[in-house]
Amino acid sequence: MIDQTCLPVSVQRRLRFLVSIALMAGANLCAAQGYPQKPVRVIVPFVPGGTVDTAARTIAGKLHEGLGQPVVVDYRSGANGIIGADYVAKSPSDGYTLLAAPAGTPGDVVIKLNAEIVTVLRTPEIREKLSGLGMTVVGSAPGEFAVFLKADIAKWGPMSSSART
Secondary structure: OEOOOOOOHHHHHHHHHHHHHHHHOOOOOOHHHOOOOOOEEEEEOOOOOOHHHHHHHHHHHHHHHHHOOOEEEEEOOOHHHHHHHHHHHOOOOOOOEEOOOOOOOOHHHHHHHHHHHHHHHOOHHHHHHHHHOOOOEOOOOHHHHHHHHHHHHHHHHHHHHHHHO
């Protein structure tokens, strides 16, 4: 998780999105099959050059070491993230094009990716770089992140709903 309380809400949402990718990415694969066996693409549905871009490239740059395959950051921006999400939804569910894990993603895939990402986030150089972006990195388990998201939705959901009216 990233402490985002000092950042604007729009940046907070983008950072939460990035962290959700990192903690819950995967698809219908079994870790026992030797995943991954080819490069993994992380789709970022926001424009390059911002905080999300820098964080995604920073994490992907180290993540390949633990996974043993390149991790490519692919930008599919537009329509407030819908274009990127649509692209992933239409991609094969093979675990090589990631945005966020769909319901039913095998637990062993989530656990493997989470362990690698937490390892990356604990390295001093990554912590320093993300700290320079105003982030406080705290690695957590997928279950802890789910609790955080649920609380965050409960906190901000009413405000979001009232803004639509």
